[in-house]
Amino acid sequence: MSILAVSDTSPIHRLNPVTKLVFAFSVTVCGFAHTSALWPLALLLLVLLPAIVYAGALRRFTQLLALFSAPVVVALFLVQGFFYPGAERVIAALGPARLSYEGLIFAAQTALHIMVLVASFLFLLLTTSPSRLMSAMTQRGMSPKIVYVISAALQIGPAFAARAQRILQAQQAHGLVIRGLRGRVRALVPLAGPLILGAFTEIGDRAAAMETRAFGVTRRPTSLSGPLPDSTGQRVARAVMILCAAAAVAVNVWGVIR
Amino acid sequence: MIEFKDFTFTYPTGRPAPALRSITMTVRPGTICGVVGADGSGKTTLAAVVSGVSPHLTGGEFSGSVEVCGRPVAGTPMAELATSVGLVRQDPFSQISGARFTVREELAFGLENLAVERDVMRHRVEHVMADVGLSELADRSPYELSGGQQQRLAIGSVLAMRPAVIVLDEPTSQLDAEGSRRVFGILDALKERGVAVLVMEHRLELLARSADQVVVLEDGAVAADGPTREVLGDPRLPEWGVGPLQYTTAARRAAEHGLWDESRPLPVTLETAADGFHQVTHRIPIPAGDQP
Amino acid sequence: MILSIDSLTYAYANGTPALNGVTFQVAAGERVAVVGSNGAGKSTLARHLVGIERPTSGTVEVEGRRTDELSIAELARSVGFVFQNPHDQLHARTVAKAVEFGPRNLGFTAEQRARACEWALRVTGLTHHAQDHPHHLSFGQRKRVALASVLAMDTPLVVLDEPTTGQDHRSLALLGSLLGELAEEGRTVIAVTHDMEFCVQHFERVIVLERGRVRWDGTVEQWLAADATALPADGSRDDAAERSGPPTDLERPQLTRLARELGWSAPVATVDAFLSELRERTPSVPAN
Numbered sequence: 001m002s003i004l005a006v007s008d009t010s011p012i013h014r015l016n017p018v019t020k021l022v023f024a025f026s027v028t029v030c031g032f033a034h035t036s037a038l039w040p041l042a043l044l045l046l047v048l049l050p051a052i053v054y055a056g057a058l059r060r061f062t063q064l065l066a067l068f069s070a071p072v073v074v075a076l077f078l079v080q081g082f083f084y085p086g087a088e089r090v091i092a093a094l095g096p097a098r099l100s101y102e103g104l105i106f107a108a109q110t111a112l113h114i115m116v117l118v119a120s121f122l123f124l125l126l127t128t129s130p131s132r133l134m135s136a137m138t139q140r141g142m143s144p145k146i147v148y149v150i151s152a153a154l155q156i157g158p159a160f161a162a163r164a165q166r167i168l169q170a171q172q173a174h175g176l177v178i179r180g181l182r183g184r185v186r187a188l189v190p191l192a193g194p195l196i197l198g199a200f201t202e203i204g205d206r207a208a209a210m211e212t213r214a215f216g217v218t219r220r221p222t223s224l225s226g227p228l229p230d231s232t233g234q235r236v237a238r239a240v241m242i243l244c245a246a247a248a249v250a251v252n253v254w255g256v257i258r
Numbered sequence: 259m260i261e262f263k264d265f266t267f268t269y270p271t272g273r274p275a276p277a278l279r280s281i282t283m284t285v286r287p288g289t290i291c292g293v294v295g296a297d298g299s300g301k302t303t304l305a306a307v308v309s310g311v312s313p314h315l316t317g318g319e320f321s322g323s324v325e326v327c328g329r330p331v332a333g334t335p336m337a338e339l340a341t342s343v344g345l346v347r348q349d350p351f352s353q354i355s356g357a358r359f360t361v362r363e364e365l366a367f368g369l370e371n372l373a374v375e376r377d378v379m380r381h382r383v384e385h386v387m388a389d390v391g392l393s394e395l396a397d398r399s400p401y402e403l404s405g406g407q408q409q410r411l412a413i414g415s416v417l418a419m420r421p422a423v424i425v426l427d428e429p430t431s432q433l434d435a436e437g438s439r440r441v442f443g444i445l446d447a448l449k450e451r452g453v454a455v456l457v458m459e460h461r462l463e464l465l466a467r468s469a470d471q472v473v474v475l476e477d478g479a480v481a482a483d484g485p486t487r488e489v490l491g492d493p494r495l496p497e498w499g500v501g502p503l504q505y506t507t508a509a510r511r512a513a514e515h516g517l518w519d520e521s522r523p524l525p526v527t528l529e530t531a532a533d534g535f536h537q538v539t540h541r542i543p544i545p546a547g548d549q550p
Numbered sequence: 551m552i553l554s555i556d557s558l559t560y561a562y563a564n565g566t567p568a569l570n571g572v573t574f575q576v577a578a579g580e581r582v583a584v585v586g587s588n589g590a591g592k593s594t595l596a597r598h599l600v601g602i603e604r605p606t607s608g609t610v611e612v613e614g615r616r617t618d619e620l621s622i623a624e625l626a627r628s629v630g631f632v633f634q635n636p637h638d639q640l641h642a643r644t645v646a647k648a649v650e651f652g653p654r655n656l657g658f659t660a661e662q663r664a665r666a667c668e669w670a671l672r673v674t675g676l677t678h679h680a681q682d683h684p685h686h687l688s689f690g691q692r693k694r695v696a697l698a699s700v701l702a703m704d705t706p707l708v709v710l711d712e713p714t715t716g717q718d719h720r721s722l723a724l725l726g727s728l729l730g731e732l733a734e735e736g737r738t739v740i741a742v743t744h745d746m747e748f749c750v751q752h753f754e755r756v757i758v759l760e761r762g763r764v765r766w767d768g769t770v771e772q773w774l775a776a777d778a779t780a781l782p783a784d785g786s787r788d789d790a791a792e793r794s795g796p797p798t799d800l801e802r803p804q805l806t807r808l809a810r811e812l813g814w815s816a817p818v819a820t821v822d823a824f825l826s827e828l829r830e831r832t833p834s835v836p837a838n
Contacts, residue, residue: 169602173625
């Protein structure tokens with residue numbers, strides 16, 4: 001299962017990838033600009049959610065958002081909720097752990113900020129074909145090497161998971177009993193070394209594959225997909241979003257120095 | 259053109275013995291040279307050396323020289339070598355660039371790097387895709403393909419770049435008979451276009467049909483180098499760790515019983531074997547002068 | 551029956567069918583080659599035997615037990631599965647340790663373990679490499695380590711996925727004698743392969759898969775004798791197959807093709823069979 005978008009199913013999918021990249025970036029910056037919980041909540045519900053619904057990717061979005069943010073959110077509520085330093089309004093106490101009002105508020109704020117970050121980039125990934133994003137970046141003059149590092153990073157997760165899966169299958173076929181998540185972790189931990197080593201070998205192989213395909217011979221490679229669709233509207237939108245992000249940062253900095 | 263002159267190569271780690279010893283051989287433009295040999299005889303190293311993977315990426319000590327299209331491999335940066343020599347490695351999975359997300363884009367990757375015009379590139383990519391039989395999978399991720407499909411993708415990726423020299427290390431290991439014949443059909447076409455082809459291949463029948471020259475490697479050294487029919491029919495093949503063709507074995511065993519005209523060379527193709535045995539079963543007299 | 555497959559159908563997550571109503575049985579001690587072109591469904595079928603894939607519908611039973619009701623580890627007592635690619639399974643510091651992994655999991659005693667491993671290393675020709683690191687071996691050798699690691703588990707059924715890839719002349723000879731040894735022990739061997747020479751030399755029964763269906767099932771001799779164009783026709787050829795052109799003819803072994811080219815009717819595949827046929831067809835052999 002891949003989180004990467006492939007098809008052009010909505011006008012949002014067809015937007016210039018850079019527009020969506022700027023959008024994701026600006027929304028994240030805005031989200032972090034104010035400590036209040038209401039501000040990221042508003043961004044989530046009033047900006048990101050409508051965009052995702054319009055793109056028709058709500059289902060995958062909700063699943064993936066839950067998958068990626070749940071561990072962080074749970075950890076935040078446990079740690080901050082119970083162990084918030086200097087808490088005064090204690091709701092319940094369990095030995096040294098004291099569930100406090102301040103802790104819960106702080107946990108909620110932080111969780112919402114992180115969710116805005118995750119949601120923005122999920123929006124980008126779910127609505128943008130990765131190769132188009134890569135060629136958009138190359139066309140805007142970004143170094144092919146940096147673009148490569150980003151695209152490889154997008155793929156290394158799935159490749160790593162597939163490899164771990166194959167090893168687990170082979171071990172089970174050799175009679176190793178693996179039950180539940182703990183069993184999987186216990187089976188894979190002794191293999192962390194070989195897995196990482198394997199990842200390095202693979203990176204070496206990829207490097208060789210790139211070189212034998214003339215990677216880096218010219219500073220300005222051509223592109224199969226050709227120039228990507230762009231419009232004055234999108235250019236203006238990008239400028240506005242960048243201004244919003246800058247304004248958010250300015251407000252934040254001003255708030256701090258004042 | 260590939261030219262080895264007294265080339266010896268030793269990997270930096272592992273066994274201290276050289277992986278290749280005093281290799282001297284030439285592959286001319288417009289010819290197909292097959293390389294056979296047992297496991298560990300140095301076939302893969304030979305491929306790596308021609309493409310520059312060794313010593314550029316693996317490191318290692320060498321003496322003598324390897325030149326590809328007149329350029330010394332050791333002294334030319336790999337990405338630059340890639341403009342004249344294409345390498346199809348044994349493990350197709352390790353050959354996916356990882357930089358592109360669909361089969362079509364993967365095929366175009368090398369051309370993008372060479373800054374080939376977009377229209378030319380599109381045309382060439384579609385053409386190559388049809389040649390290697392991947393058109394139906396154009397929009398699939400390279401990682402999702404089967405081993406055989408990845409092998410065809412690896413071949414296509416290199417073909418698209420139209421190198422003057424192409425090296426293929428066991429290109430049919432995961433392909434069925436039909437797929438293998440198709441690959442060799444492509445090699446035949448490359449030969450017509452003047453490409454120098456070096457192919458490591460254990461299915462001798464494919465080499466017997468297509469190769470002009472066959473080199474046998476044994477323990478890193480050239481044990482035999484000559485015209486295909488001569489080398490593949492050589493009775494010492496098993497000593498070098500290479501299984502002879504069934505046609506050849508059958509004829510040699512038949513000859514022991516006087517059932518093969520010994521003035522005929524041992525057959526390496528279906529056609530020559532059929533001719534020879536037809537002569538025996540129909541008792542067509544063996545020319546007097548040739549009788550022992 | 552050590553293996554019984556009934557109406558096995560399997561579709562990938564995206565709905566593409568890989569296996570379509572596969573039915574056959576294998577008796578204990580049989581040597582069966584499952585052959586077919588790339589994409590015929592051979593590997594998918596093999597992965598069902600060890601429980602890595604689960605049927606979409608239909609059943610696979612090994613020693614009378616349904617594979618979809620057992621875990622892979624439980625099945626491993628009955629089925630030894632040698633993966634096509636050895637890269638992802640050998641994560642031990644030495645060959646000996648890799649081979650010992652399975653017997654250890656299955657709870658062999660130290661003595662049983664030692665005996666099983668010694669035998670497995672010997673028959674795969676790896677005794678001298680027992681203390682080597684698997685990564686320092688060649689691809690062909692690593693493939694044999696994977697094989698040894700499965701043989702040491704002493705399972706009644708051994709399934710090999712493309713055992714001949716990357717094997718040179720000597721390793722192939724070794725593999726051949728190994729199959730003979732397994733047969734003598736009465737172990738059942740099923741190999742998935744597209745190497746027809748290997749198939750006719752070492753197996754007694756051939757199952758041809760084509761587009762996820764069993765196209766042919768019979769003895770090697772019958773298969774050799776059958777003309778490609780007359781291949782069965784068991785009425786199961788589906789419309790999809792019709793639409794995408796004629797069935798792929800698997801390449802026959804060299805000597806089978808040679809015998810046909812010579813117009814011989816008898817099925818021939820090995821050098822010995824070819825020579826005896828040749829002798830019969832050459833009326834009077836010149837007296838040396």
